[in-house]
Amino acid sequence: MRGHVILATAALGALAIAGCGSSGSSSSSSGGAGTGAATKSCVASIGMEGPLTGPVATLGQEQLHFAELALAMDNQANKTKISIVQGDTQLNPAQATTVTQQFTANTKIVAVVGPAGSQEVEAIGPLMARAGLAFISGSATNATLTAGKYPTFFRVVSKDSVQGPQDAHYIISNLHPKALMIVDDQEAYSTGLVSAMTPVFTAAGIKVDHESVSQKTTDFSSLVAKVTPATTVVVLPWQVASNAQQLGRNLAQQHKKAVIFGTDGLFSPGTFTINGSYVSSFGPDITAIPADAAIVAAAKSKYGSFGTFGPPVFAATHVVDEAIASVCKSGNTPSRSNVLAAIKTTNEPASILGQPISFGSSGDLTNGKFFLFKINSAGSYQLIPG
C-alpha cells in the first residue's frame, strides 16, 4: 500500500510540475542555409519571459510563437545558432523574479525577450541591471519603466502616457459622451491606463464611473446593470478579450446601447467581435502590412490566428538576434555586455511593426505610436487612419 501511495504521489507531482511551468525548458531552431553574414559559428542563448500558463496564457503563447518564428527566420538568414530558453512568468511579478534569477544564473543567456507585463518589469528590472542583461519587452507600456531606473530595459512598443491621453481625446472628440464607465482589471497595466485617461475625461466635464473587476471575473451582468442611459461609452483597458466579449453580450442582453472602447488585449479578431466597438492597440494589424505577408503566412500556417501581442515580440526577438549576429560579425563571442551595447545602437529602417526601430537613451522606442481600430458588423477590425 505504501509503495502505491509513493508511486501515485510521485506520478501526480511529476505530471503537475511538467504541465505547470515550462521554466527552464528550451527550444532551438537549427540554422538554415541562408546567406548569412556571421563569419564563424555564432552560438548563443536568449531567454524568453512570458505568461505561458495562467489566465493570460493565450497572450503569452502567442508571444512565444512569434519569438520562435523570428528566431527560426533569423537563424536561417544569419547562419547563427541561437536558442531560446523559455520562462513562464504567469504575469506574476513573483514568478517573473524566480524565472529571472534562473536566467541571470545561466551564463549562456546573453539577452532576454520579455516580460509581458509592466508589473513584472518593475519586479525584475533591478536583477537584470545587476546582471548586465538586456531585456526587451513587446508589451510593457507603463510610462515609468523608462524613467531611468532600469538601464538594461528596452521596449518596442509605445507607452501609456501616449496611449491614455490619445485614446481619451479620441473618445471625447468623436464619441461625445456625457457620462462614461471605465473599468480596470486590477492589473498594473490596466490601472495605469485608467490613471492616464481619467483626468482627461474629468477635465472635459464628463461624469466618470470608475469600476474595477478581476481578470478572473466571467460575469458582468451586475456591473452592466449600472450602465445608465446617459452612459454612452464603456472603456475597458483590459488584457482578456473574451471578458470584453462577455461584457458586450451582457450589454446587449440588458438592452444597453453603450459603445465599448478597449485597449491592446482586446485586439483579438474572432474573440472580441462586438459590432461598433473600438480597440486601441500598441501593435498594428500586421495582416494589413504587405511587407509582412511572408511572416503572416508562416505564423498562420504554424500557429493559426493571432492578435497584436505576438508581432512586437517578433520585433524584440529580431533586435536581439541581429545584435548577436553583429557581435559575431565583428569577430567577438556574444556576451551580455557586447549584446547590450549592440542593442543600444539598433537602427532598423523597417520592421514587422511597419515602422523603424531604434531606442532612445532611456530604452523607449523612438517615435512609438498606437493604432486605433473599429469593429464592424462582420467582426472585422478596420484601421482608423491618423
Add this chain to the structure above:
Amino acid sequence: MAFFFQELVNGVTNGALYALVALGFSMVYGVLKLLNFAHGDLYMVGAFIGYFVIQWFGGPTALTIPVPLLLLIMFILAAGVVGGLGVAIERFAYRPLRDAPRIAPLITAIGVSFFLENAALLLFGAQYRVYNTADFISLSSGIQIGSVTIDSVQIMVLVLGLVLMVGLRELVNRTKLGKQMRAVAADREAAEMLGINVNRTIAATFFLGSALAGVAGVMAGLLFNQVNNTIGFTAGLFAFTAAVVGGIGSLPGAMLGGLLIGLAQSFVTGYISSTYTNLLVFALLIVVMLVRPSGLLGRAQLQKV
C-alpha cells in the same frame, strides 16, 4: 426598483451555479472529510465538454441538430464524463490515501487540481474557447418585465439548478443510496460493519458531486460564454466558500451558501462598487463565520475525549 430586481436575477443565477458546485464539495467532505480542491477543475472539464459538443454538431451558427437536443446532449455528456472522471480521481488519487494523515489527501487534491488544469492547457491550448450562445439561443428570448431582463439561458440555469438541487435532496433523503451515503458520512467503520459497501458508496458520492460540477460547467459556458483551463480556480474558490458558509457537509447549507454569495456579489457590485465586491463579500462571510463557526446550517462537531 427595476435595478434591484435586475441585480436580484443576476445574483440568484450566479448563486445557483455556485450552489451546484458547492454541493459536490459538501458531499465529498461529508463522506470523506476531504477538501477536494480539484472539484473546481471538474467544472472546467464540464465546460470544455459542452464547448466541444457544440463544435461536433456544426458550431454555434450552423447546428445540425435542434437546440433542445443539443442542450440535452451537452448536459448528459458533461454529467457522465465528469462524473466518471470524479470516480477515477477518487479511485486512483484519494482511495490509496484514505487512512493516511489528512494532510496527505489534501496535498494530493491540490496536485490533482494542477494536473487537470495543466492537462487541459496541453490538450486544448491556452486560448479562451467561446460558446457564442447568442448565435443559437437568442438574447431577445426570455422574459422582459419593464426594464428587467431575464434571458432564456438564465431561466434555464435557474430551473435546472433548482431541479437538480431538489433531486439531490430527495436522493439523499429518500433512497437506499442516500441512506448509505448518510451512514458513511456519520461513521464509516460502523457503516462497513452494517454491510454497506463503503467503496461503492464513496464512488457514487464522487460521481454525483462531479456530475453536478460538470453540469454547472456547461451552464457557466452557456451563461458566461467562455471557457479555458483556469476557470475552475475561481469557481472552486467561491464554491468552497459557499460550502463552508452554509455549513460544510450540509447540502441545504451548500445551496444557501451559494445563493448568499451570488446575491452578495451582485448587490455589492450594483449598489456600492465592483471595486469592493470581493472585499465586502468576504468581510460579510467572515462575520457569518464569527457568529456561526460551523456555518449557517452546519452542526457543531462533537469533540470526542
